[in-house]
Amino acid sequence: MSEKLDWMVARARAGKMSRREFIGRTTAMGVSAALASALFTKAAMAEPKKGGTIRVGLAGGESTNTLDPALAASVVPQVGNAQWGEQLVDMNPDGTIDFRIGEEVSSSPDSKVWTFKIRQGVTFSDGKPVTAEDVMATFKRHTDENAQSGALGIVKGITDMKAEGDKLTLTLDAPSADLPYLLTDYHLIIQPGGGYDNPNAGIGAGPYILETFEPGVRYVLQKNPNHWDPNMGHADTVEILSINDNTARTAALQSGQVHMMNRIDPKIAQLLAGAPGVEVRRAVGRGHYVFIMHVDKAPFDNNDLRTALKLAVKRDEMVEKVLGGLGSVGNDFPINAAYPLFDDTIPQRTYDAAAAKAAYDKSGHDGSPIILRTAPGAFPGAVDAANLFAASAKEAGIPLQIQLEPDDGYWTNVWNVQPFCASYWGGRPTQDQMYSTAYLSTAEWNDTKFKNAKFDELLMKARAELDDTKRKADYSEMAYIVRDEGGLILPMFNEFVAGIRAAEIGGWIDDPNAEMMNYRAPSKCWLV
Amino acid sequence: MHPILKLLVQRIALGLLLLLAVSAVIFLGVEALPGDTAQAILGQSATPQALENLRAQMGLDQPALTRYFSWLGGVMTGDLGKALTNGVDIAQAIGQRLGNTLFLAGCAAAIAVPLALILGAVAARYAGRWPDKVISAVTLTTISLPEFVAAYFVIYLLTIVFPVFQPVAIVFPGMSFWAKLQAVALPVIVLVMVVLAHMMRMTRAAILNVMQSAYIETAELKGLSPMTIIWKHAFPNAIAPVISVVAINLAYLVVGVVVVEVVFSYNALGQYLVDHVTKRDLPVVQAVGLIFATVYIGLNIIADVTAIIANPRLRHPK
DSSP: OHHHHHHHHHHHHTTOSOHHHHHHHHHHTTOOHHHHHHHHHHHHHOOOOOOSEEEEEESOOOTTOOSOGGGOOSHHHHHHHHHHOOBSEEEOTTSSEEESSEEEEEEOTTSOEEEEEEOTTOBOTTSOBOOHHHHHHHHHHHHSGGGTOTTHHHHTTEEEEEEETTEEEEEESSOOTTHHHHTTOTTOBOOGGGGOSOTTSOOOOSSEEEEEEETTTEEEEEEOTTOSOTTSOOSSEEEEEEOOOHHHHHHHHHTTSOSEESOOOHHHHHHHHTSTTEEEEEEEEEEEEEEEEOTTSTTTTOHHHHHHHHHTOOHHHHHHHHSTTOEEEOOSSSOOTTSTTOOTTSOOOOOOHHHHHHHHHHHTOOSOOEEEEEOTTTSTTHHHHHHHHHHHHHHTTOOEEEEEOOSTTHHHHTTTTSSEEEEEEOOOSSHHHHHHHHTSTTOTTOTTOOOOHHHHHHHHHHHHOOOHHHHHHHHHHHHHHHHHHSSEEEEEEEEEEEEEETTTEEOOOOOSSSHHHHTTHHHHOEEO | OOHHHHHHHHHHHHHHHHHHHHHHHHHHHHHHSSSOHHHHHHGGGOOHHHHHHHHHHHTTTSOHHHHHHHHHHHHHTTOOOBOTTTOOBHHHHHHHHHHHHHHHHHHHHHHHHHHHHHHHHHHHHTTTSHHHHHHHHHHHHHHHSOHHHHHHHHHIIIIIISOOSOSOOOOOTTOOHHHHHHHTHHHHHHHHHHHHHHHHHHHHHHHHHHHTSHHHHHHHHTTOOHHHIIIIIIHHHHHHHHHHHHHHHHHHHHHSOHHHHHHTTOOSHHHHHHHHHHTTOHHHHHHHHHHHHHHHHHHHHHHHHHHHHHOHHHHSOO
């Protein structure tokens, strides 16, 4: 609830919410009217301060990085791009659409044809106006196989694009009620002419203008004086440093060399929270850590064995020991309360040695060791988690054996190749997208090799469904199918754990969409 | 031809041959690693179609030998090529990072080498007595700490407990020399800790070895002070082994400090190399490998030649 409250305070502060609306919504959450009124006054008075240099220390940058938004795959380029770039639409922390270059959207009744109105008067950092043609060219480039875009899977369903004046019309191959959500993908930064001439130009319409980019080292960005949105870009300069070493990054925050950092090691989060000047901020996200079984390979083609393994995980213990309590237990389907239309009545699966043993016996497994492959880089704490899993499985009489693999080449040689291994998934903005990416029979990244006709049918039906009640019921049914028949063991959802220098940084909101306030912390925050 | 000049030419020719061999070995090594650049780039999101496209685009569909010789041809004509991963010109990227590597190594050497020689001489002067024991104990302790432990230790001590320096040592063009020195202070301290003992012990041992000679006894009988004897009479004769150890340590400061670079996020060659090995970016690995090999071979040639010049018997062979 406090996240939601934080967000509303920030909206009020940004002038995006009236007093009436603020008080109405906060009292609905159980805040007293007097407190709500006081909060609003305080929020409205806490004006963002302008000027200064915000310095950010981030893990997740390599000297192999580029400025091409299509290729962004780690946090430093994601955050860097979000400063100089602007998207058609973005996500608000409460899961609604934040209209950026696209000012408004409408769809045909069958949700197959979508029309965006393009905001007028917005310019790129080279001075040219942002037009519907630029947006269209950007999407076209991402649909081109040669661009190697990480958003290819999202935009390839667009069969026709048309730019007319300030209108952009997209026609889909199949109905999708979620299209605006799909287009919030971080790769889809609008570039002049779509970035065909030079995808690495770093020219965009964001709140900052790129000054210096050294791959894997740093970004320096200066305020864009012509940015259309007064609620972004408060500091004059943003400096992003790539600091991959946990200790150095933490020390940089503690010593004040940077104002904010990402990925605080769960093991030290509690200690760091007590350090002077430092505040640890947590946002419950949609990302999750998983053990995946290929349901088409022995012995995992046996659902009793899969069920036995699912029952043999001590989820609470894993969240406590691997995530340092900074996370929540999973229920073997990839959706949690951070998604719209989540069904919270689905019973939580817990550790049950007797039931696990019974299912294991029923499966008729010959007793040979079941090999679980893991590596330190599969997810943070993957080796510890696998060992906990093996220990609890042993208690239930299941011969689970860990095989340690090297990080190097893990995603090539183990993941999607070996039948049982540790892995992770970042979340997606909607249930449809998460399921379409990894659980649809034809999905390219179906890493559990899960093929279920009923599930596919429900997914297609829900995608076109505009009635939320019916849609929620469909998603609930799908969740049960994955949970009870799938190859996914999902013991925990992780959190985004960031650190800020609380006395120096204003405007921080815990945003569940992605790390560092959905990558936009440097332009949404200000120096106090 | 003067014998030393001849030796120099021979050594350099041999060095070039070695470099060629090194490039072949690096190429084979990277080829033998599981996975290729395309797979490393696409990682979890690789699909067969995407892999094929990317391979064709990067020229990875060519046979290995063709790729090696086209790379070799490029290097011979001074073209290191472009990084496969991000298309950045390798010579340009390396230029700046090599400068940073040499800056860090230079700063560390400027402190460590004189300090090691002085401490070695002092330890030899008081051999077996407390100054010797203290010097040995301290330097052996610092060399025994793994680099990253030493690094975390100085980070804790000098940025948190006594906030004198900054933990992140990123340097960039446009920084003043003084600011750069301040930025690299912590990695320099760690590197000095790591290389000091080796050079110090060798200086001490070499001097002590010479101290047994008859001419030192003569000098003592003349009434010279012990430090004068060491500097004027013992040290010049002990210099050959010291030079070779110093050369090894200098080479280490240039090529072997990747752990220190990573901990302090120092943007030099080591981190650049590791990032590109992870992505199997062969042209970059080759280029950096060649630079490292050149430094190693070059420093060894210099050490050999100076050792010969310093020794009259080798300088004037019969």
